[in-house]
Amino acid sequence: MHVDLVAVIVEEYDPAIEFFTEVLGFALTEDSPSLTNDGRPKRWVVVRPPGGGTGLLLARADGERQVAAVGDQMAGRVGFFLRVDDFDATYQRMVAHGVRFLKEPRTESYGEIAVFLDIAGNKWDLLGPAA
Template sequence: MHLESAAIVVDDYDTAIAFFVGALGFELAEDSPALTTEGGRPKRWVVVRPPGARTGILLARADGERQAAAVGDQVGGRVAFFLRVDDFDAAHARMTAAGVEFTGPVRTEPYGRVAVFLDVAGNRWDLLGPA
């Protein structure tokens, strides 16, 4: 048993793909047409994931006002996504150069080095590395 994927609601598929693949270095695992939404609009099945990972993130384009209101606030402003890297300094520098917005300075916690960043939708993530 393993966790296949988790969804993040986004405004636009292609903008989200560009962020996760270009800025974070994820792989585009799948981008396929899917059945239309309840409103009849076309949608896609878009999955990104860190290189070598089994668990992916389904990028789900917001459909309707309720979903659009959740973009960037899927977990009430808390950090809910955690990206662990082996080389924290290299990942932080690469992400900063790619324009990823960090919300504060790097800090050291008992579980490792951490810096909070925002994804393309405005959700908060922890970039985590070894202590």
Template sequence: MRLDLIAIVVDDYDRAIEFFTDALGFDLVEDSPSRTNDGRPKRWVVVRPPGAETGILLARADGDRQSAVVGEQVAGRVGFFLRVDDFDEAHQRMKSAGVDFVTAPRTEPYGQVAVFVDIAGNRWDLLGPPLGRAVQ
């Protein structure tokens, strides 16, 4: 058993793909035509970090109810966690790509961390290993 996908509701497929692939360095795994449950066209768009098993389904908001949760899927909390081997390199690369960090990097017992906001407005932790230790 494994967690295969999580969904993030976004306003626009192409802008979300660009953010996740260009700014975060994820791979575009799939971008296929699909249909909603009532037969309207949509896309099945999956991105994931290189080498990761779990991916993100980028789901374009469909209707007012879904549009209302874009960027608020976890009620303003950090709800997504991106772990990297080289925190400083990833942080600098993402900042250079225009990623909006809402906190400065800090050190916690579990590692280095800085909070950033994705294209939809969701808050993420960028996580690195504790200073002086490699990722296990």
């Protein structure tokens, strides 16, 4: 058993796809027409990190409640964790793409860490290996 997808509520599909694929290096694994529960058109958009693993379902906000949740899905907490093999290279690439980091990277017992915001404003930990 494993977690296959986690939904991330975004304002619009295409900018979110660009962020996750071009900036973070995820692969776009699905972008299909779909319908909302009440029959309106939407898209089923899935991105996954290199090598597979748990994917992100990029869900365009639908309605006031979902619009209000964009960027605050975890009520201000870090809610997503991206572990990478080469922390420095990934951090530099993200900075070059204009990703907003909330603090400078630091070293903890479990590895390198820096908190960043995704395109929607959700907080993520960028995690690298322990020294």
